[in-house]
Amino acid sequence: MKNKKSFSRRTFLTGTLTTGALAITPKSLRSNEDIFSYVTRHGPSSGIAKLNGNENPYGPSQKALRAINEASKKSGYYVHTSGETLRSMIAEKNGLTTDYIILSSGSTAALTNIALASIKKGHILAPDLFWDSTANLAAGISQNKLKRLPSNIKHQIDLGVMKNSISKDISLVHITNPNNPTGSVLNNSELKEFCREVSKTCTILIDEAYNDLTDNPKSSTMIPLIKEGRNIIVTRTFSKIHGLAGLRIGYMIAKPELIKEIMKFGIIGNWTTNHAGIAAAIASYNDKNFLSHSKAMVNEGKEMVMEAVKKNGLSALPSKANFIFVNLGSLNAGKFKASMAKRNIIISGIYRNHKNWSRVSMGKINDIQRYVNAMPEALEEIS
Ligand SMILES: Cc1ncc(COP(=O)(O)O)c(C=O)c1O
Incomplete structure (x- = not known):
């Protein structure tokens, strides 16, 4: 009986936490609950160490919070003029005109439209591992496919193999750099x-x-190639280092002819964004203090994880992003996830x-410390 009880509690917890269905109880809102308590x-x-979304828990910055408060009143x-302001800021920083920049609801909306526009014309070529949600979605509703390169032991994108895999029926090459989930970055001049x-x-x-999390963001971006007039699209987001994932602001940069093509496939542009997100993005775009503090926190966290990985006899890929891809050796990552979720x-x-x-x-550093502390027990449990 005791066993049954603890099993069902554990199953409940694991299921709840891993599906992300956190405390959804609309009935309580219909009763006497103060609606402002809903913000929690x-x-x-509280008590959950959320280490699965590549988010920045230190965001929004103080400046962004102030801007959100003001902008929300409208x-x-x-959104119109404020969206134009953000586009101008992005254009200015990159030495482009605003017609090269389209805002979107997170970068997901831009990426989805790019994938839909491309799959209509041919296959999408991509590495074995990359952030594949949008390419998968497009491939799911087309006869054209998402074609992946074979995997290799180091999970590195092999640009030589990629080049040799290009044929007439490929309409888009999709690269995530730094890559997710590996954290690896491609050599700048080779790319x-x-x-x-x-x-x-x-x-x-x-x-x-x-x-923004790479050692030298300016030299690792491919935006200068867009200026050369090439057939290249770059997507960016305020969801990561800027700490604005919940405010859904991203953008794409490409030459105007390409943008026009992609705009036909869905809902992107200023009016699909929101005042709070735009205001926060404007406030944190050039907020050097906040960005360097966030980067320092990420780097401190990564050092802690790398040290723990080593201590536990494991290895991990060097990461230039805000996550680490850990090699569990003979152990199963699904079981490891469940064991961590129990904690x-x-x-x-x-x-x-x-x-x-x-x-x-x-x-948060405290949450990473919990991961580090739990690692030996969790590994032991699944061995
Ligand atoms: C590489 C990459 N691109 C795009 C996204 C989408 O993020 P968003 O829509 O919040 O900009 C993610 C989300 O984790 C990601 O990892």
Whole structure:
């Protein structure tokens, strides 16, 4: 009986936490509950170490919070002028004009439209592992496919193999750099050379969601190639280092002809965004203090995880992003995730068929400490 009880509690907890269905009880809102207490449900519940979303728990910055408060007062209106301001800021920073920049609801909306526009014309070519949600979605409703490169032991994107895999029926090459879930970054000059060559025959999409977390964001971006007039699209987001994941602001950069093509496929642009998100993005875009503090926290977290990985006899890929891909050796990443979830620590599960690789996102230092502390027990439990 005792066993049954503890089993069902554990199952309940694991199920609840891993599906993300955190405390959804609308009935209580219909009763006497103060509606403002509802705000506690907008992030992880207290006691949960959420290390599965590659978010920045230190965001929004103080400046962004102030801007959100002010801008929200005008939420009765659609976004227009403020969106233009953000587009101008992005254009200015990159030496482009605003017609090269389209805002979207997170970068997901832009990525989805890019995938839909491309799959209509041909297959999407991508590495074995990358942030594949949008390419998968498009491939799911088309006769054209998402074609993946074979995996390799180091989970590195092989640009030579990629180049040799390009045929006439490929309409888009999709690269995430730094990559997710691996955290690996491509060599800057090799990627540039690849892009210059391959963009002559098909469009290249570089998802730079984690660019700000690299050692040298300016030299690792492919945006300068867009200025050269190439067939290249770069997507960016305010969801990662800017700490605005819940405010859904992202953007794509490409030459105007390409943008026009992609705009036909769905809902992107200023009016699909929101005042709070735009205001926060404007406030944190050039907030050097906040960005460097966030980066320092990510780096501190990564050092802690790397040390724990080593101490526990494991290895991990070097990461230039805000997460680490840990090699569990002979152990199963799904079981590791469940074992961590029992301890209220939420991490990712298995990626494709790589059953022994486990991704942990950086988060608050205390939460990472909990992951580090739980690691020996959790590994022991699944051995
Ligand atoms: C590489 C990459 N691109 C894009 C996204 C989508 O993020 P958002 O829609 O919040 O910009 C994610 C989310 O984790 C990601 O990892």
